[in-house]
Amino acid sequence: MKVIESKGITKNYFRKQVLKELTFSIEENKITGLIGRNGAGKTTLLKIIAGFIRETSGKMNVFSETPFNSLNVSVNSIFVDDQMSFPPALQLGELLNEAARFYPNWDDQLARKLFNYFSFDAKGYHNRLSKGKTSTFNMIIGLASRCPLTIFDEPTTGMDEAVRKDFYRALLKDYIDYPRTIILSSHHLDEIEDLLEDVLLIHNGMILLHMPVSDLKEWAIGVKGASEDVLDFTKEREVLYKNSVGMNTLYVVVKNDFSEEALNKAHQLGLELTPVRSSDLFVYLTTETKGGIDDVFNNN
Amino acid sequence: MQIAEWIESEILNGHFHSDQKVYSQYQLAEMYTINPATAAKGLNLLVEENILYKKRGLGMFVTGEAREIILNKRKNQTLKHLVQELVLEARRLQISNDDLFAMLREKMAEEGGK
Structure with missing residues (x-):
């Protein structure tokens, strides 16, 4: 079954075209990596899928309906990034309680165990967390909500090496026990490629490649x-x-x-x-000017 | 594919016998922190090569000929490849055949002496 079907999705911000006629689909219960350079259009695409913003033209279907203004998509999906906003008046422990009320598949035990493992204080506040801690807390919400469509947009921003490794392993273990459709956006392909089944590579708002990781390695x-x-x-x-x-x-x-x-x-x-390592290939495919950083320093 | 190679080695050094069940794609995924689909591809590769067989609903098992097939494969592919490399490198270094044979014999005597 296709969870996401995008047909000719285009998005303009003022005069700039950020997404250019994207057509692709994502199958149920696969982990897909959305890979692209800074400004490639990853976040815009993910926000259209999550129903946060509306496309300029084209047709997006998530669970066979338009995600924008859809309660069904809203309750069955979660969009995790470092900008997630939570009520500032609530303590972290209370935020977990509220998430438990909101998400039907919420696993409270998993949430509390991760919460303690990463040494969060139930009486702390979200807006006082460091960058890495914010990402870690949001990741816990993202995993414990067990949404049929789980979207992580650059989930590891600010996390240190150890936490990133823990996150990847936690994600994989929970996915094995509770398979679901997961999209993971990142510009660090080498770090996440082992976790992925498929890779969707976008560049300048267009799709460069969409294929299984194993094929990309031999491409x-x-x-x-x-x-x-x-x-x-x-x-x-x-x-x-x-x-x-x-x-x-x-x-x-x-x-x-x-x-x-x-x-x-x-x-x-x-x-x-x-x-060719897939992360190197990604850089080669998305390098704008032929040549490289060395040419910037080359005075001839 | 590393998963396939690893299972082959496990069979060669006797950790898995014929008709014994090997790890499932999920166990492998968990052990190596890799996507279960990737692990499944590794296992299916071995099924194609007759090293493993599937029992519906039960998992993957080692075939009776597994050891032999792996040994043959490694002889014909890995060893042949290494020999090719050896010969090519000897050419590049302009080493005569006799010298190369002598080196081989010397190394074999050394190993045999152990």
Whole structure:
């Protein structure tokens, strides 16, 4: 079953087009990573899915209905980010009580256990928490609510390394016990890729790739060796990344649609063929200006 | 795929016998903090290679030929690949065949002596 169906979703903010005709769907009970650079349109897309804002044109369906102004979508989904607002008059312990009243699948035991594990004070206040603690508290609400559609928008902002690891593991364990549709947005693909089943890669408001993580890992190939051999092997292909190493050595990344034979031949020529880490591929695919940061410092 | 390789190694060093049940995709997901779908892909790879078989509703089990298949595969793929690498590297370093054989023999004698 498709939980989310987006058809030609476009969103304009004043004169700027933030999302450009996005068409995709997300299946039930999968963990999908929404990956994109800063300003790619991740948050805007997620807010349209959650029904927080309305699209300019196109059709968004969540649980087969328009999410904007839908009570059904509202009660079955949660949008977690570091801007979640809670009543400032309530203490953290009271916030948990209220969340328990609001979300039908709420697991109070899980919430309280995580709350204690991360050493929160039930008498503390949300607006006095540090950045990392705010994210941690919001994450607890997001997990314990067990919504059929759970959206985490950059959930690890400000969390330290240990808490991030704990969060990923908690998310996975709870997902195994209570499968649900989860979207996780991040610009750190390497950190979350093991958790994901699918990756939705967006750039400048458009979809670059939408595929299983396992396919993404084999999507590109790195070729390294003597410059002329590398250029010959990769000619007529779109070069995603190119880097000269030393005098006559070249490293090039291209889409991997070579035949087994071609790869064997290349290997015998002495070319070094390596898989491309998905996080590196993400950077190559989304680099605006050809070249890199080195060129900024290059005065010639 | 690392999950598949790990299970193969577990079978090779005798932690799993034939007709014994291996870990489920959920157990593997939990052990390695990976998505259960990824773990399932690893298991299915082994089913395709006849190393594991499925029992409906019960899980995945080690086939009778599993050990043999893994051994053969590693011989034909991994070892062949290593030998190819060895030969290529020897060429690059302009080492003669005799010298390479001598090195191999020396290493084997060393290992055999243990």
